[in-house]
Amino acid sequence: MSLTINRERLLSEIDALALFSDAEAPAVTRIVFSTTDLKARSWMKARCEEAGLTVHQDAVGNTFARWDSSDAVEPVVGTGSHIDAIPNAGKFDGVVGVLGGLEAIRALRESGFRPKHSIELLIFTSEEPTRFGIGCLGSRLLSGTLSANAARKLTDESGCTLDEVRRKTGFGGELEQVKLSGAYYKAFVELHIEQGPLLERQRIPLGIVTKIAAPASLRVLIEGSGGHAGGVLMPDRRDALCAAAELILAIESAARTSGAIDTVATVGICDVFPGAVNSIPSRVRLSVDIRDTDLQRRDKVMRTIATTCESISARRQVSIHNELVNADAPADCAPAIIEALSQSCRKHQLNFLPMVSRAYHDSLFIAHIAPVAMLFIPCRNGYSHRPDEFAAPDDIVRGTLVLAETLAALST
Numbered sequence: 077m078s079l080t081i082n083r084e085r086l087l088s089e090i091d092a093l094a095l096f097s098d099a100e101a102p103a104v105t106r107i108v109f110s111t112t113d114l115k116a117r118s119w120m121k122a123r124c125e126e127a128g129l130t131v132h133q134d135a136v137g138n139t140f141a142r143w144d145s146s147d148a149v150e151p152v153v154g155t156g157s158h159i160d161a162i163p164n165a166g167k168f169d170g171v172v173g174v175l176g177g178l179e180a181i182r183a184l185r186e187s188g189f190r191p192k193h194s195i196e197l198l199i200f201t202s203e204e205p206t207r208f209g210i211g212c213l214g215s216r217l218l219s220g221t222l223s224a225n226a227a228r229k230l231t232d233e234s235g236c237t238l239d240e241v242r243r244k245t246g247f248g249g250e251l252e253q254v255k256l257s258g259a260y261y262k263a264f265v266e267l268h269i270e271q272g273p274l275l276e277r278q279r280i281p282l283g284i285v286t287k288i289a290a291p292a293s294l295r296v297l298i299e300g301s302g303g304h305a306g307g308v309l310m311p312d313r314r315d316a317l318c319a320a321a322e323l324i325l326a327i328e329s330a331a332r333t334s335g336a337i338d339t340v341a342t343v344g345i346c347d348v349f350p351g352a353v354n355s356i357p358s359r360v361r362l363s364v365d366i367r368d369t370d371l372q373r374r375d376k377v378m379r380t381i382a383t384t385c386e387s388i389s390a391r392r393q394v395s396i397h398n399e400l401v402n403a404d405a406p407a408d409c410a411p412a413i414i415e416a417l418s419q420s421c422r423k424h425q426l427n428f429l430p431m432v433s434r435a436y437h438d439s440l441f442i443a444h445i446a447p448v449a450m451l452f453i454p455c456r457n458g459y460s461h462r463p464d465e466f467a468a469p470d471d472i473v474r475g476t477l478v479l480a481e482t483l484a485a486l487s488t
């Protein structure tokens with residue numbers, strides 16, 4: 077089988093999709109179920125149908141485009157990613173996996189290849205958390221990681237529920253029907269830009285993901301006692317911000333001393349109330365993000381944070397309330413898919429780097445119901461989620477070729 081990736085077609089489609097945007101080029105803003113997103117979706121659907129694929133959408137708008145080959149059987153070999161984009165993002169995040177996936181399937185069809193297993197492109201709904209506050213909405217529902225009931229309660233900034241929004245934009249049916257069975261996929265492989273600098277730095281064209289790190293996040297509310305910055309003497313203070321400062325450093329130290337470079341912890345939000353120069357902070361809200369490739373190690377950091385909260389609270393006479401927002405499990409990629417990806421790289425004498433995905437992706441959730449792996453291509457300076465996000469045409473084409481060969485290998 078000799079495969080040809082149609083470079084011009086693929087690159088021009090990436091440019092064309094970037095025009096569906098609520099921000100001025102080169103920035104891309106495409107929020108799930110916005111008018112712009114709906115237009116982009118129907119454009120995508122038309123490209124899939126033009127390629128001879130059969131398209132269907134589920135109740136939350138996950139879009140499946142299947143190569144219906146009469147002699148192909150289930151389970152399905154899947155590929156795909158997302159096309160929603162956070163405000164002021166670039167045009168490659170997610171899109172490379174969707175349009176690269178489509179091009180890979182087209183290349184296989186045009187080569188005369190006959191898959192034994194059906195091959196399907198999947199465009200996930202709302203990988204980005206922008207509108208409903210939770211990332212990977214589509215894949216969480218597909219994998220059953222998020223229940224239909226919990227999903228129904230999600231609201232956007234204007235107070236509209238997910239249920240109202242999806243029905244208004246044409247996605248009917250019940251959310252209960254979105255979940256796929258564990259027998260649906262034979263394998264799922266996602267092509268994505270790295271969103272980090274390692275491949276570019278080491279001049280390696282491809283990264284094969286062996287593990288996907290998973291985040292847990294906490295909201296912490298610290299309440300002390302406010303007062304006049306001059307009037308309240310130091311022995312009488314119950315300063316919420318000083319307690320927060322101690323906690324932030326303890327969180328950093330818990331990650332640093334976990335024994336593994338893969339443990340990371342970040343306090344990304346620190347809201348101080350009342351926030352006046354001459355007023356003792358009485359209330360602080362923190363948001364904490366903890367990630368690791370190892371669930372036990374990550375959970376140990378979380379337990380350390382919990383006990384540190386207790387000791388700071390007792391010592392400083394402040395109340396600390398700790399709320400778990402989410403705690404997803406990390407995923408190991410499937411050895412058989414990693415091997416199929418590696419074989420294709422070796423065949424073309426392409427150097428590749430086994431690596432950890434430190435950002436999370438829809439594949440993390442699909443890993444609950446299917447063997448998964450991911451293929452990374454470099455992106456300039458590691459930039460992503462910004463308008464100057466850039467992946468080189470040669471890298472995109474290479475990634476698409478390796479993806480196509482991997483889909484072929486997995487479907488025979």
Ligand SMILES: [Zn+2]
Binds near residue numbers: 158169170203268
């Ligand atoms: Zn992405």
